[in-house]
Amino acid sequence: MDFKMAIKVALKNIRTNKMRTFLTMLGIIIGVSAVIILVSVAQGTTENITKRIESLGTNLLSISIRGRGTEDSISMEEIEKLKNKKGIDSVAPVVNGNVTVKYETETMDVTLEGVDQNYSNVRNHHSEYGRAINPIDVEYRQKIVLLGSEVKNELFGDANPIGEKIQINGNDFKVVGVLEEKGSSLGGNNDEKILIPISTAQRFLRTTGIRNIYIQATSADIVEDVQVEVENFLLKKFNNDEDAYRVFNQAEMLSTMGEVTNNMTMMLGGIAAISLLVGGIGIMNIMLVSVTERTREIGIRKAIGAKRKDILIQFLLESAVISGLGGLIGVLLGIGGSDLITRFFSLNTKISPFILIISYSFSIIVGMFFGIYPASKASKLKPVDALRFE
Amino acid sequence: MIKIVDVTKTYNTGKVKFQALKGVSLDIEKGEFVAIIGPSGSGKSTLMNIIGCLDLPTTGKYYFEDKEINNYRENQLADIRNKKIGFIFQKFNLLSNLNTLENVELPLIYRGMDEKQRKEKALKLLQNVGLSNHLNHTPSELSGGQQQRVAIARALAGEPQIILADEPTGNLDTKSGKEVLSILKELNRKGTTIILITHDMEVAESAKRIVTIRDGLILEERVV
Structure with missing residues (x-):
């Protein structure tokens, strides 16, 4: 039997049982669209996280000091020593604390970071408008402040804060800039913080020691070398106590996160694939019913010369057409579904052509696979027995 | 053309x-018109299934065109059915979801x-x-006589040497039945071997030779 005719016959049989075929297809439709939607959400989220980490710079090392005994921080002098090491582009020391800011009647609890002029480059966090912190601000312990975007929104709304005075724990600071929106990263929310000159902060928070340092390597390739060098430096300083400090490598974090989100994608895709499998069982079920119903037809076909292979192909094609059509509808629904999710839940989704092809071919494979048993059952019917069937 | 020697068939x-x-045992020559007659349960349908290569005998030999086919595989039997034999059934056995033309095309x-x-x-x-005006009709839209004529057209599509007709008039009124029989006679006149299975003596009279079967054995053979 030629292929074209076989497809025609398959479509005809599907048309005679519209409702039943649709319900069977529904299993595949739901399966395929679920795979596409869930994987697209997972991949969209992955993309978001990766972008955020990358925006912090892949050649970034961040160091946090826990201390050993009374020695719980490093001094500005030691930071100057670090700056001269090979492969290090710049070093941004940070002192931080929690403070309450107040403007007119609005108050807010925020993180305060005392930073120097290198900070904005190293952390890749620049001023949206206004100016940045300059060396002269650090030198003269200026009482100026840069506001995170959320802090600005909370305190000032739409008004321009530049030049205004806010109170930090009761002290007046002049707003000179607003930071660009960054969203939250692993270090907490980047938009709910304020920046002041590091020298001002040391006096203000009554601490001179520095417990957070960001180091930018000259390139991403040598980050690991720099990390070793910095670790050696710290190991010496803290008398071989490895627990006294931690050095985070941004690139390392990126690959760890990549692993985590990959697992998430696989898991979501896997769960959805199970529903596709269940859809396949639905096809098998309905094809078995169909074989029984059409025993006489099979007998007639065999009597006039259909071979086992002809019957096998006919029934296989029928299940393949059901799953193929279902898969196609599922793909369209999946694309539409992830679009709706982006629109109404503002979740980033990303549909790769790869997952479309995979889920569609998987649906056809499932249909064929679960069609094999019913089709082979049909093809093995003896013509006499099939003809006698009422 | 067909030679059956001491064939038995046992159903489990x-x-x-x-x-x-x-x-x-039965010999059928090329161009013959044979009627196999017997009451229901006599074994005539079993005999027809074996002659039609729809089933194989339990013991005994079956020679189709001088070739022994007892050991043929399913595909080889399907080939014989497709190319050498045309079937006409009592219940027409058209495919209900295909139209007239497609049914005839099937073989x-x-x-x-x-x-x-x-x-x-x-x-x-x-x-x-x-029936050239009924090409797009499905079987359910045709009368019994029309359906049987479609079935005859289908049986002839493969240009078979043998037509096997199993009670071809059984579900038809007298007039349609006569039409079908006259078509068979006409085919035989042109050289097609016809094997007619029936329980109706009047129908069997159309044939040139009548074989009576009862209780699984041939009772008598007579030439009309």
């Missing part, structure tokens, strides 16, 4: 064994004939049985 229906044919599809050729052929055959 659970614990009970039933011997439908108890040793039947040619399995033969692998290309679409244009087989459409032409099916159309011609339907013209011969006077």
Whole structure:
């Protein structure tokens, strides 16, 4: 039997049982669209996280000091020593604390970071408008402040804060800039913080020691070398106590996160694939019913010369057409579904052509696979027995 | 053309064994018109299934065109059915979801004939049985007589040497029945071997030779 005719016959049989075929297809439709939607959400989220980490710079090392005994921080002098090491582009020391800011009647609890002029480059966090912190601000312990975007929104709304005075724990600071929106990263929310000159902060928070340092390597390739060098430096300083400090490598974090989100994608895709499998069982079920119903037809076909292979192909094609059509509808629904999710839940989704092809071919494979048993059952019917069937 | 030697057929229906044919020998020459007559349960349908290569005998030999086919595989038997034998059934056995033309095309599809050729052929055959105005009708839209004529067209599509007709008039009124029989006679006159299975003596009288079968054995053979 030629292929074209076989497809025609398959479509005809599907048309005679519209409702039943649709319900069977529904299993595949739901399966395929679920795979596409869930994987697209997972991949969209992955993309978001990766972008955020990358925006912090892949050649970034961040160091946090826990201390050993009374020695719980490093001094500005030691930071100057670090700056001269090979492969290090710049070093941004940070002192931080929690403070309450107040403007007119609005108050807010925020993180305060005392930073120097290198900070904005190293952390890749620049001023949206206004100016940045300059060396002269650090030198003269200026009482100026840069506001995170959320802090600005909370305190000032739409008004321009530049030049205004806010109170930090009761002290007046002049707003000179607003930071660009960054969203939250692993270090907490980047938009709910304020920046002041590091020298001002040391006096203000009554601490001179520095417990957070960001180091930018000259390139991403040598980050690991720099990390070793910095670790050696710290190991010496803290008398071989490895627990006294931690050095985070941004690139390392990126690959760890990549692993985590990959697992998430696989898991979501896997769960959805199970529903596709269940859809396949639905096809098998309905094809078995169909074989029984059409025993006489099979007998007639065999009597006039259909071979086992002809019957096998006919029934296989029928299940393949059901799953193929279902898969196609599922793909369209999946694309539409992830679009709706982006629109109404503002979740980033990303549909790769790869997952479309995979889920569609998987649906056809499932249909064929679960069609094999019913089709082979049909093809093995003896013509006499099939003809006698009422 | 067909030579059956001492054929038996035993059905195993659970614990009970039933011997439908108890040793039947029969020769059918090319161009003959043979009627096999017997009451229901006599084994005539079993004999027809064996002659039609729908089933194989339990013991005995079956020679089709001088070739022993007892050991043929399913595909080889399907080939014989497709190319050498045309079936006409009591219940017409048309496919209900195909139209008249497609039903007649069916044996040619399995033969692998290309679409244009087989459409032409099916159309011609339907013209011969006077149904060229009913090409797009499904079987349920046709009368019994019309359905049987479609079935005849289908049986002839493969240009078979043998037509096997199993109670072809059984579900028809007298007039349609006569029409069908006259078509068979006409075919025989042109050289096709016809084997007619019936329980009705009047129908059997159309044949040139009548074989009576009872209880799985041939009772008598007589030439009309």
